Amino acid sequence: xxxxxxxxxxxxxxxxxxxxxxxxxxxxxxxxxxxxxxxxxxxxxxxxxxxxxxxxxxxxxxxxxxxxxxxxxxxxxxxxxxxxxxxxxxxxxxxxxxxxxxxxxxxxxxxxxxxxxxxxxxxxxxxxxxxxxxxxxxxxxxxxxxxxxxxxxxxxxxxxxxxxxxxxxxxxxxxxxxxxxxxxxxxxxxxxxxxxxxxxxxxxxxxxxxxxxxxxxxxxxxxxxxxxxxxxxxxx
Amino acid sequence: xxxxxxxxxxxxxxxxxxxxxxxxxxxxxxxxxxxxxxxxxxxxxxxxxxxxxxxxxxxxxxxxxxxxxxxxxxxxxxxxxxxxxxxxxxxxxxxxxxxxxxxxxxxxxxxxxxxxxxxxxxxxxxxxxxxxxxxxxxxxxxxxxxxxxxxxxxxxxxxxxxxxxxxxxxxxxxxxxxxxxxxxxxxxxxxxxxxxxxxxxxxxxxxxxxxxxxxxxxxxxxxxxxxxxxxxxxxxxxxxxxxxxxxxxxxxxxxxxxxxxxxxxxxxxxxxxxxxxxxxxxxxxxxxxxxxxxxxxxxxxxxxxxxxxxxxxxxxxxxxxxxxxxxxxxxxxxxxxxxxxxxxxxxxxxxxxxxxxxxxxxxxxxxxxxxxxxxxxxxxxxxxxxxxxxxxxxxxxxxxxxxxxxxxxxxxxxxxxxxxxxxxxxxxxxxxxxxxxxxxxxxxxxxxxxxxxxxxxxxxxxxxxxxxxxxxxxxxxxxxxxxxxxxxxxxxxxxxxxxxxxxxxxxxxxxxxxxxxxxxxxxxxxxxxxxxxxxxxxxxxxx
Ligand code: SF4
Numbered sequence: 095x096x097x098x099x100x101x102x103x104x105x106x107x108x109x110x111x112x113x114x115x116x117x118x119x120x121x122x123x124x125x126x127x128x129x130x131x132x133x134x135x136x137x138x139x140x141x142x143x144x145x146x147x148x149x150x151x152x153x154x155x156x157x158x159x160x161x162x163x164x165x166x167x168x169x170x171x172x173x174x175x176x177x178x179x180x181x182x183x184x185x186x187x188x189x190x191x192x193x194x195x196x197x198x199x200x201x202x203x204x205x206x207x208x209x210x211x212x213x214x215x216x217x218x219x220x221x222x223x224x225x226x227x228x229x230x231x232x233x234x235x236x237x238x239x240x241x242x243x244x245x246x247x248x249x250x251x252x253x254x255x256x257x258x259x260x261x262x263x264x265x266x267x268x269x270x271x272x273x274x275x276x277x278x279x280x281x282x283x284x285x286x287x288x289x290x291x292x293x294x295x296x297x298x299x300x301x302x303x304x305x306x307x308x309x310x311x312x313x314x315x316x317x318x319x320x321x322x323x324x325x326x327x328x329x330x
Numbered sequence: 331x332x333x334x335x336x337x338x339x340x341x342x343x344x345x346x347x348x349x350x351x352x353x354x355x356x357x358x359x360x361x362x363x364x365x366x367x368x369x370x371x372x373x374x375x376x377x378x379x380x381x382x383x384x385x386x387x388x389x390x391x392x393x394x395x396x397x398x399x400x401x402x403x404x405x406x407x408x409x410x411x412x413x414x415x416x417x418x419x420x421x422x423x424x425x426x427x428x429x430x431x432x433x434x435x436x437x438x439x440x441x442x443x444x445x446x447x448x449x450x451x452x453x454x455x456x457x458x459x460x461x462x463x464x465x466x467x468x469x470x471x472x473x474x475x476x477x478x479x480x481x482x483x484x485x486x487x488x489x490x491x492x493x494x495x496x497x498x499x500x501x502x503x504x505x506x507x508x509x510x511x512x513x514x515x516x517x518x519x520x521x522x523x524x525x526x527x528x529x530x531x532x533x534x535x536x537x538x539x540x541x542x543x544x545x546x547x548x549x550x551x552x553x554x555x556x557x558x559x560x561x562x563x564x565x566x567x568x569x570x571x572x573x574x575x576x577x578x579x580x581x582x583x584x585x586x587x588x589x590x591x592x593x594x595x596x597x598x599x600x601x602x603x604x605x606x607x608x609x610x611x612x613x614x615x616x617x618x619x620x621x622x623x624x625x626x627x628x629x630x631x632x633x634x635x636x637x638x639x640x641x642x643x644x645x646x647x648x649x650x651x652x653x654x655x656x657x658x659x660x661x662x663x664x665x666x667x668x669x670x671x672x673x674x675x676x677x678x679x680x681x682x683x684x685x686x687x688x689x690x691x692x693x694x695x696x697x698x699x700x701x702x703x704x705x706x707x708x709x710x711x712x713x714x715x716x717x718x719x720x721x722x723x724x725x726x727x728x729x730x731x732x733x734x735x736x737x738x739x740x741x742x743x744x745x746x747x748x749x750x751x752x753x754x755x756x757x758x759x760x761x762x763x764x765x766x767x768x769x770x771x772x773x774x775x776x777x778x779x780x781x782x783x784x785x786x787x788x789x790x791x792x793x794x795x796x797x798x799x800x801x802x803x804x805x806x807x808x809x810x811x812x813x814x815x816x817x818x819x820x821x822x823x824x825x826x827x828x829x830x831x832x833x834x835x836x837x838x839x840x841x842x843x844x845x846x847x848x849x850x851x852x853x854x855x856x857x858x859x860x861x862x863x864x865x866x867x868x869x870x871x872x873x
Contacts, residue, residue: 097437098419101644102415104644105411105589105647108342151392151399152399223629249607262628263578294558295563297626299618300618302617306570309500309502311529318533318572320570320571
């Protein structure tokens with residue numbers, strides 16, 4: 095028997111053995127969810143509880159207005175030692191330019207051109223899935239600028255999903271300084287609201303502050319292997 | 331087992347690898363207790379993380395509801411495991427990945443080796459993974475000429491120091507900064523001899539040491555915190571960015587995941603991504619989480635594999651009282667609140683999985699009748715702190731008691747019957763317990779024995795103490811005296827008292843001990859309490 099079939103058979107047998115004498119009901123710990131039978135040998139998909147059975151008890155919505163969301167996100171990001179700035183949409187190009195002044199940087203090919211100040215053009219290197227920059231070359235650049243897909247205010251989390259304005263995962267990882275734009279409409283209040291907006295089959299990176307370690311006597315050191323500097327620009 | 335197994339055995343086979351204590355817990359614990367450095371570091375670490383955890387947990391008004399949901403999702407996942415594993419395989423394969431299955435540690439190691447050989451690489455980078463530690467992958471590859479480089483800072487310290495992890499979250503917590511500097515100076519060929527023991531400098535030395543490895547690595551090996559059946563998505567939760575390096579830059583990515591890590595739906599992440607970081611590092615969110623689904627053309631590894639590992643998990647699943655140990659999301663909260671762990675440290679447990687969860691998981695994976703793990707279920711005072719802290723509500727004390735029962739049965743079951751799991755001759759304990767059961771089952775027998783009390787008292791020393799008891803009881807008097815028994819038993823004293831005073835009034839006071847235990851997750855200061863204000867990582871600092 096193949097390892098696959100043998101393991102699956104063992105699992106079925108183990109579950110069968112466990113439920114013969116009416117063990118605890120499975121999947122029915124949340125009040126009000128349909129009880130799944132406890133004395134069967136095989137669990138059929140149709141009898142599994144609906145996802146909503148788990149959703150009811152915990153918060154799935156927050157009722158924050160835009161000001162509240164921005165304020166909370168800024169607070170959380172600063173707690174992680176990120177540098178945060180809130181600017182009007184029209185000032186975005188200027189704000190990005192200030193952060194990247196004098197640096198050589200990589201930009202994903204789908205990054206909105208109106209966000210890039212013309213003065214930066216000669217120091218920008220464009221990357222795409224079709225024309226990727228070699229990793230050694232990325233390592234030699236000073237910075238990267240990307241947009242972002244979703245942010246979660248309550249946890250200070252920014253999510254990149256590999257869209258053309260965010261680029262390949264490598265470009266936001268190798269350069270030491272990440273300038274990240276958060277369009278205000280992408281900010282969600284709490285974790286379930288954030289995940290509801292995401293497609294998990296895209297390559298996702300959740301970023302909550304610059305990289306950090308507390309491995310030596312629990313003393314926190316910001317900046318290990320990921321970018322040691324995280325600049326967030328929230329655009330309203 | 332004396333039965334001949336035909337086809338599938340009724341009890342699934344045990345797991346192997348680094349899940350077995352090399353010596354019994356009491357002996358190992360005794361040695362580790364002598365290590366004052368270890369104890370001081372551990373005490374500091376567990377208390378610091380515990381306080382941070384309480385603070386971020388108390389911020390969430392729905393923490394208990396999230397724990398319920400986490401527990402319910404895990405229970406559901408276990409009950410639908412065959413279907414979910416098949417679904418995961420379908421989805422992962424449909425998106426360009428390859429799925430392998432491994433019955434045990436040896437099979438998993440062989441598969442990994444084969445995949446590495448196909449790429450021609452002789453060095454691989456690794457992101458911290460308990461599953462690969464469990465199967466002893468590094469040692470296996472090392473013996474076959476493949477260098478497996480740990481990239482998590484703590485794991486790197488442990489690996490360079492030829493040591494073992496002592497905590498699943500901060501594995502090098504038993505080493506202090508000076509020891510770490512000495513290890514780096516001795517083991518990193520490219521490090522400057524002027525390296526100081528400042529944590530920031532040490533972290534930067536590790537960054538420099540690993541950077542070239544990351545940029546040139548052809549193969550990475552990871553574990554996974556979750557596998558989503560609905561989409562075939564895998565996830566790794568981390569802090570340093572070494573995970574992102576491993577999961578992004580190499581061409582080949584091999585993930586080893588225990589079969590119990592599968593979750594039904596993508597939506598379940600909204601629960602676990604709240605439970606895990608807060609319980610683990612006491613952060614609202616860990617710095618980095620990566621989620622990947624098979625292969626993304628043009629972005630990240632193009633040769634992607636996952637190995638689904640049993641290694642005793644089906645055995646644990648077959649134990650209906652113990653199976654919820656498989657719900658564990660490896661957050662380490664139970665360790666940080668455990669009074670036993672705090673003093674003995676992780677090494678005393680022998681296995682990859684230390685602390686309260688290790689005390690149940692290791693014997694469940696190997697079977698408690700595996701002699702080397704049979705003392706683990708006793709490595710607890712049953713205080714219940716681990717249960718209160720566990721984000722998926724695993725009732726660790728209940729499972730400990732269940733396993734103690736299994737162990738007693740395995741050791742002391744009557745010899746009748748053929749397929750018994752019994753391990754040998756009746757022990758002194760068997761004889762003593764047999765006698766006790768004879769005496770305690772009848773009031774008359776007990777009364778008869780109590781008549782001997784004055785004799786026992788006369789045998790004790792002048793000070794009314796036994797300094798040495800015979801036989802099995804000698805263990806008790808090795809480090810303490812046993813008081814001589816009273817000249818009269820409580821029962822006979824009570825009888826006399828009743829006769830003298832008439833019916834006694836019920837005295838309702840209890841000992842109050844249970845009420846004194848601080849409940850986990852109690853409200854502490856408000857959301858903003860204790861938050862360190864960002865002190866502005868200046869550009870100069872970061873360059
Ligand atoms: S048993 Fe619970 S508290 Fe302990 S590591 Fe596992 S999930 Fe965390």
